Amino acid sequence: MTNDSTTLLLGGRIYTPSSPDATALAVSGGTVVWVGQDAPARALHPDATVVDLDGAFVAPAFVDAHVHATATGLHLTGLDLTRVRGAGELLAAVRAAVAAAPGQVLLAHGWDESAWTDPRLPGRAELDDAAGTTPVYLSRVDVHSALVSTALIDLAPEARVGEGFSADGPLTRDAHHKVRAAARAAISPQQRTAAQRAFLAEAAARGIVGVHECGGPDIAAQDDFAGLLALAAEPGLPEVVGYWGELGGLDTARALGAHGVAGDLFVDGALGSRTAALSSPYADEPGTSGALYADAAGIGEHLASCTEAGLQAGFHVIGDAAVAEVVEGFRLAEKEVGQRALAARHHRLEHLEMVTADQARVLAGWGVVASVQPLFDDAWGGDAGMYAERLGADRAAGLNPFATLAAEGVVLAFGSDSPVTALDPWAAVRAAVHHHTPAARLSARAAFTAHTRAGHRAAGVNDGVTGSLVPGAPAHYAIWDATDLVVATADTRVQRWSTDPRSGVPPLPRLDPGAPLPKCLRTVRAGTVIYDQFTSAS
Helix, strand or coil: CCCCCCEEEECCEECCCCCCCCCEEEEECCEEEEEECHHHHHHHCCCCEEEECCCCEEEECEEEEEECHHHHHHHHHCCECCCCCCHHHHHHHHHHHHHHCCCCCEEEEEECHHHCCCCCCCCHHHHHHHHCCCCEEEEECCCCEEEECHHHHCCCHHHHHCCCCCCCCCEEHHHHHHHHHHHHHCCCHHHHHHHHHHHHHHHHHCCEEEEEEEECCCCCCHHHHHHHHHHHCCCCCCEEEEEECCCCCHHHHHHHCCCEECCCCECECCCCCCCCCCCCCECCECCCCCCECCCHHHHHHHHHHHHHHCCEEEEEECCHHHHHHHHHHHHHHHHHHCHHHHHHCCCEEEECCCCCHHHHHHHHHCCCEEEECHHHHHHHCCCCCHHHHHHCHHHHCCCCCHHHHHHCCCEEEECCCECCCCCCHHHHHHHHHCCCCHHHCCCHHHHHHHCCHHHHHHCCCCCCCCCCCCCCCECCEEEEECCCEEEEEECCCCEEEECCHHHCCCCEECCCCCCCCCEEEEEEECCEEEEECCCCCC
């Protein structure tokens, strides 16, 4: 199915605000032209190509507002460390991977010692014994520290004098950035392109029609970023909106074809690696409060210059000290360019995990979009999770306050930060609905909107229809094998579920913990199928 003729979807369950009980959808020229019931659909479009949905669920396709395509593709096609549960298993996996691909640099991702039975990390001598002369880069799940072999350090000798270098343990901060750059530089162009294709195929198979690539000089080289954008320009793939995160990087971003000078422009690091900048020390390592990579003056200057250039700016910001620095940076930028101009650009903040209601309120006044990741709380929240280990239970309970951000008027756009968490948008929606902290939870409808329509809005598409299934909207949708559809109605005390269509709210799949999540059968971008496992009866 392409987008050059009228296609009529019949006999399904269509998620649309225009008709909660719609069963039919007509698409022509890549645009939704009609939504309603089957009988009038057939009468209005007698010559259309008919797709018999046989009860399948059709909804706006997802947008992932924060990804790292090459790293995810390498994770999908190479060594996966997310299931490793100890130093011995990790070393055995490295030894096997090196033997299977001799002469190639080994990049692997996903170890998380907080989930191990014994949190002891292997030393560099142990890793060298497993790797031999192979350069090895093994990123922690948060991608803000890595275990590396001596052969890799030899490719980036300046790392030995960089901040965050360790003679035996994982590298963090500047030392980590240097070895990561060396590891990426050692990847062949063919290996990189194959990884990017694997990523885009996986995104499409998950019902995702668009992703926001958060690149930058500390993430990957310019040719990696440019190669991804060139690849995504091919037909039949998800859209890639590229952000290049570099202070003073306006000219570079323009030359690369970036949508904005934003994304992973680091104000601080990550909680798991104890590099997120805190106002008081880490509970499990009182000798550190993390790392601050940018100050308010630099943040404000970047915001002002991007505003004047008509581009989106943005920052990676997690810890409360980093959030305070960003807020002050916005205040400085407002003095330079004015509130109205600053708000008009809808600058982005990635992650924004430790933010107060007062800060959310002023950020909303500056038109800020919060690009957030619900699966962070799913993986690390709760009384016994990594957040509580790093911060203590009281501080941890305030992380990722989605409901507070939304209530104060901040636009929420959901993403995965893949490969940090999986490309699994329905799981992310469920995680937001069932946040470990009840006061932070969103309704299913709000969470779904944050992962669909808001993703387009975060990239500057604010026409009022894109990301929804209404006449005039681009035909970005996915067909799902879903069981019960229910209406979630928010209440101040409980989460109530209803199957009553008289509510006027379009129903969504059941998102109870443990319930099976929908399976993607087909993904369509602007009327063109980019993933297909659906068998139509017609």
